[in-house]
Amino acid sequence: MTQQLLPTDPTLVPPATRSGDSRQGDQHGKVRRRPAAARGKRGAAASPAFVAGCVMLGLVLLLAAGGALLPGYDPFGQDLSAAMRKPLTDPDHLLGTDSLGRDMLSRLSLASFVTLGIALAVVILNAVIGTGLGMAAGYFGGRLDSAVTTLADVNLAMPVVLLLIAVAAVTGPSATLTIATLGLTYWVGYARVSRNLARSLRNRDFVLAPLTQGGGHGWVIRKHILPNVFSQTLIIAATDIATIILIESSLEYLGLGVQPPVPSWGSMIFEGQKYLGTNPWLAVLPGIVMFLTVAGAQFVSQRFTAEGTTGALLRKGRTA
Amino acid sequence: MPQYLIKRIGQAVFTLFCVLTFAFVLGRATGKPAGLLLPDSATPAEVDALNGALGFNEPLHVQYLTFLANVLRGDFGTSYRQRESALALIAERLPATFELAFWSFLLGLLLAVLAATAIQLTGSRTLRSLFIWGGSLRHSVPDFFFALLAGLLFSVALGMLPSLGRTSPASLVLPVLTIATGQFVLYVRLIDSALSDQAGQDYVRTAFSKGQSRARVLFSHMLPNSVLPVLTMAGLNLGSLLGGTVVVEAVFAWPGLGQVLTEAVSQRDFPIVQAGLLVVALIFVTVNLAVDLIAAKIDPRVSLA
Numbered sequence: 001m002t003q004q005l006l007p008t009d010p011t012l013v014p015p016a017t018r019s020g021d022s023r024q025g026d027q028h029g030k031v032r033r034r035p036a037a038a039r040g041k042r043g044a045a046a047s048p049a050f051v052a053g054c055v056m057l058g059l060v061l062l063l064a065a066g067g068a069l070l071p072g073y074d075p076f077g078q079d080l081s082a083a084m085r086k087p088l089t090d091p092d093h094l095l096g097t098d099s100l101g102r103d104m105l106s107r108l109s110l111a112s113f114v115t116l117g118i119a120l121a122v123v124i125l126n127a128v129i130g131t132g133l134g135m136a137a138g139y140f141g142g143r144l145d146s147a148v149t150t151l152a153d154v155n156l157a158m159p160v161v162l163l164l165i166a167v168a169a170v171t172g173p174s175a176t177l178t179i180a181t182l183g184l185t186y187w188v189g190y191a192r193v194s195r196n197l198a199r200s201l202r203n204r205d206f207v208l209a210p211l212t213q214g215g216g217h218g219w220v221i222r223k224h225i226l227p228n229v230f231s232q233t234l235i236i237a238a239t240d241i242a243t244i245i246l247i248e249s250s251l252e253y254l255g256l257g258v259q260p261p262v263p264s265w266g267s268m269i270f271e272g273q274k275y276l277g278t279n280p281w282l283a284v285l286p287g288i289v290m291f292l293t294v295a296g297a298q299f300v301s302q303r304f305t306a307e308g309t310t311g312a313l314l315r316k317g318r319t320a
Numbered sequence: 321m322p323q324y325l326i327k328r329i330g331q332a333v334f335t336l337f338c339v340l341t342f343a344f345v346l347g348r349a350t351g352k353p354a355g356l357l358l359p360d361s362a363t364p365a366e367v368d369a370l371n372g373a374l375g376f377n378e379p380l381h382v383q384y385l386t387f388l389a390n391v392l393r394g395d396f397g398t399s400y401r402q403r404e405s406a407l408a409l410i411a412e413r414l415p416a417t418f419e420l421a422f423w424s425f426l427l428g429l430l431l432a433v434l435a436a437t438a439i440q441l442t443g444s445r446t447l448r449s450l451f452i453w454g455g456s457l458r459h460s461v462p463d464f465f466f467a468l469l470a471g472l473l474f475s476v477a478l479g480m481l482p483s484l485g486r487t488s489p490a491s492l493v494l495p496v497l498t499i500a501t502g503q504f505v506l507y508v509r510l511i512d513s514a515l516s517d518q519a520g521q522d523y524v525r526t527a528f529s530k531g532q533s534r535a536r537v538l539f540s541h542m543l544p545n546s547v548l549p550v551l552t553m554a555g556l557n558l559g560s561l562l563g564g565t566v567v568v569e570a571v572f573a574w575p576g577l578g579q580v581l582t583e584a585v586s587q588r589d590f591p592i593v594q595a596g597l598l599v600v601a602l603i604f605v606t607v608n609l610a611v612d613l614i615a616a617k618i619d620p621r622v623s624l625a
Binding site for chain 2: 255
């Protein structure tokens with residue numbers, strides 16, 4: 001359960017490589033991505049890790065989408081006469097059944113859909129709040145800047161998991177609560193990066209020119225700041241989603257997330273834990289899906305961070 | 321220095337104040353507790369009388385001030401279920417959690433220092449990839465699932481270690497191993513990048529040109545200079561460490577803070593949750609303040625930033 005400390009969660013970011021491309025803003029201030037083949041020597045061709053990550057994520061997405069696309073499997077239908085089947089022993093239940101005879105494949109599918117959906121909602125909320133606050137702070141500076149910085153520091157200094165537990169104690173646990181609390185607490189990384197970027201862009205010619213010609217601040221932010229900040233936001237989001245999934249699942253494991261009968265990876269592992277001796281697959285299968293997702297997301301996002309969140313920022317600072 | 325000191329202390333107090341206010345708001349949002357405390361047969365008049373006696377019928381700002389005053393006096397409320405001081409119930413469980421967090425932190429850091437110095441001493445890129453990828457893969461497995469697998473292997477299959485409770489020193493092994501290996505990659509990355517930064521510095525080149533050995537340069541020059549970022553990160557990471565401890569405690573039935581808090585949530589025993597939140601926030605803020613002050617003491621440049 002990692003608190004956000006740096007622009008990107010340090011646990012999930014590979015060490016910055018200082019080699020790489022020399023992206024620069026063109027005269028419109030928009031960073032133009034050169035085609036992959038033309039970028040730096042390293043990381044140009046798809047690395048094995050990147051391909052492996054894509055395959056892993058693809059499998060999970062297929063699983064999550066499969067439940068909705070393939071009718072006939074019911075994640076809630078109980079059949080006690082067919083309970084506790086092991087995987088690949090029953091043609092009707094490919095991955096076996098749980099203690100109530102519910103089909104594991106369709107439960108895993110729905111759980112993936114639910115868990116990924118929540119994680120995605122959290123990351124989007126984080127990105128919107130963080131980038132919005134950060135851009136405003138960096139662009140306008142002054143009191144707003146120090147207010148946002150203080151807010152970020154205070155946010156970092158709070159034990160988030162305990163906050164979530166406290167809120168859950170009051171409202172009762174639910175998916176909405178998970179989204180709201182995680183969505184409101186893990187935005188600091190986005191805010192820091194977009195604040196620094198906006199600040200360095202603030203006095204660039206392509207920002208000043210429209211202002212002298214009577215352009216409004218909102219317009220300038222939308223047209224000139226946001227496009228430049230956006231790629232960094234995406235990079236942070238890509239690395240963050242793994243962290244969010246880990247935290248979310250821990251909460252679900254503690255019973256503080258989605259409530260039964262709707263399955264999630266964390267709650268499936270918790271339920272399966274009781275039958276470790278007789279049918280360990282009940283806990284292991286959701287664990288494997290979760291590992292595929294988190295490791296896959298890490299492999300894929302490494303491609304972006306290897307180009308260097310830090311490196312790109314340093315270069316930006318220098319060309320400014 | 322004094323200005324920096326004042327700023328940091330002010331920030332710490334402000335953070336604590338925010339947590340306190342948040343806890344108060346949450347506490348009032350739970351509604352008046354008398355309904356929970358009294359048996360179902362209680363009349364509305366009795367419920368109202370108890371709420372009044374507990375101070376819940378006062379105006380909100382009076383309640384808030386009373387709450388702040390009580391907290392300052394060390395009174396964090398009384399558990400609804402166990403009729404005991406919530407603070408005492410939390411304090412009773414803290415040592416177990418500290419034990420777990422402390423050993424996990426120590427082991428994780430020790431492994432990471434060993435790995436990072438091994439990388440620097442050999443200068444091997446393969447070794448670095450091995451440690452960092454291994455650590456990342458471990459980090460991709462959530463702690464609670466790793467704990468489950470470790471329990472399955474070492475206690476169910478091999479019968480070597482206890483997997484439940486806190487009965488002997490051996491009970492510590494699996495939980496500590498789980499948390500320490502989960503945190504390992506964070507520290508390895510940090511120490512490795514701090515050491516790599518140092519490796520490019522002039523003083524390191526000078527030391528090498530004087531003919532000093534790699535080991536000597538590493539241990540007596542580079543390592544002491546890399547302490548600062550590690551210290552700061554370790555302080556900030558305390559929150560995640562305690563959070564991780566809460567989850568791992570649940571798997572191993574470790575009688576610590578995590579257990580008492582999750583129980584309190586399911587029983588809607590808010591004062592305990594509130595006391596837990598406040599105590600952890602206090603520890604967290606104090607440790608981070610201490611870390612920042614130590615950092616400023618070690619390296620005076622910090623307070624100028």
